[in-house]
Amino acid sequence: MTGEEARKAFLGWLGDERRASPLTVEAYGTDTAGFLGFLTRHLGAEPDLTALAALRQADLRAWLASMSAEGAGNATRARHLSAVRSFFRYLNRRHGMENGALKLLATPRARKPVPRALAPKHARAVSEDIGEMSDLAATQARDIALFTLLYGCGLRIAEALALNVRDAPKSDETGMLRVVGKGSKERIVPVLPAVREAIAAWLRHHPDRQPDSPLFLGTRGKRLDAAVAQRTLRNFRRLNGLPEHATPHALRHSFATHLLAEGADLRSIQDLLGHASLSTTQRYTSVDEAKLLEVFHRTHPRG
Numbered sequence: 001m002t003g004e005e006a007r008k009a010f011l012g013w014l015g016d017e018r019r020a021s022p023l024t025v026e027a028y029g030t031d032t033a034g035f036l037g038f039l040t041r042h043l044g045a046e047p048d049l050t051a052l053a054a055l056r057q058a059d060l061r062a063w064l065a066s067m068s069a070e071g072a073g074n075a076t077r078a079r080h081l082s083a084v085r086s087f088f089r090y091l092n093r094r095h096g097m098e099n100g101a102l103k104l105l106a107t108p109r110a111r112k113p114v115p116r117a118l119a120p121k122h123a124r125a126v127s128e129d130i131g132e133m134s135d136l137a138a139t140q141a142r143d144i145a146l147f148t149l150l151y152g153c154g155l156r157i158a159e160a161l162a163l164n165v166r167d168a169p170k171s172d173e174t175g176m177l178r179v180v181g182k183g184s185k186e187r188i189v190p191v192l193p194a195v196r197e198a199i200a201a202w203l204r205h206h207p208d209r210q211p212d213s214p215l216f217l218g219t220r221g222k223r224l225d226a227a228v229a230q231r232t233l234r235n236f237r238r239l240n241g242l243p244e245h246a247t248p249h250a251l252r253h254s255f256a257t258h259l260l261a262e263g264a265d266l267r268s269i270q271d272l273l274g275h276a277s278l279s280t281t282q283r284y285t286s287v288d289e290a291k292l293l294e295v296f297h298r299t300h301p302r303g
Contacts, residue, residue: 003047031083074108116245117257138205145202152195154255157248166211181274
């Protein structure tokens with residue numbers, strides 16, 4: 001059986017027996033076709049099952065290297081490798097063909113994307129002017145309070161929307177906010193006066209200030225849906241010329257990035273964000289380094 005015949009049988013098995021979606025079958029077909037095409041060039045002939053079983057780690061590394069030379073990133077190469085591994089597992093089950101080299105090949109690790117923060121003026125514009133997206137005073141106050149909270153305290157949108165009225169910091173005292181984050185881990189976050197004032201202004205419009213009521217309500221009186229907040233900011237950024245990465249989560253990134261730029265230490269930022277690992281917080285140093293490099297290349301006489 002040739003490699004191409006085996007590939008077609010594999011795709012038929014994916015679609016008919018595994019009930020994979022047409023898009024999945026198409027993606028696996030493209031990835032395995034690229035793999036077999038490389039082997040034909042690399043080996044000098046179309047591979048059959050015997051040739052596939054005899055592939056060495058050096059052959060497989062050469063395939064990954066060829067994709068890298070063509071501009072494929074680690075995530076793309078990892079996806080292709082996953083498809084080929086599925087192909088080989090199928091060949092092992094159906095035809096008894098086994099290749100130990102593939103099992104020893106390490107999966108390319110995708111780099112975590114660098115957090116994309118907003119410029120300080122854009123972050124302030126969101127928290128101060130987001131209310132212009134509605135003609136209703138209550139909705140204006142709610143949106144200003146929500147987005148001021150996201151930027152002023154570095155909360156995830158889900159964390160902010162999970163708050164109840166009893167959690168709201170008081171405007172007339174030094175406020176601290178208890179936040180329940182991922183894994184039900186609690187953290188204490190200091191609340192800036194501007195945030196306390198914005199929340200107090202919203203509470204004056206809040207229709208149900210019972211302690212157990214959601215702090216942020218939608219138009220139907222239920223807990224505000226994150227999709228509504230995301231849509232509001234999406235419309236705001238388009239009307240005001242903000243970058244496309246201006247999202248609720250970008251305000252959390254902005255909170256951390258702007259603190260770091262003003263001299264805050266990583267450990268403190270880690271505690272404020274609720275990161276379990278300092279390595280997660282260290283991604284923000286890359287943001288600052290990227291900004292420095294951008295300024296260097298733009299302003300240096302030899303840039």
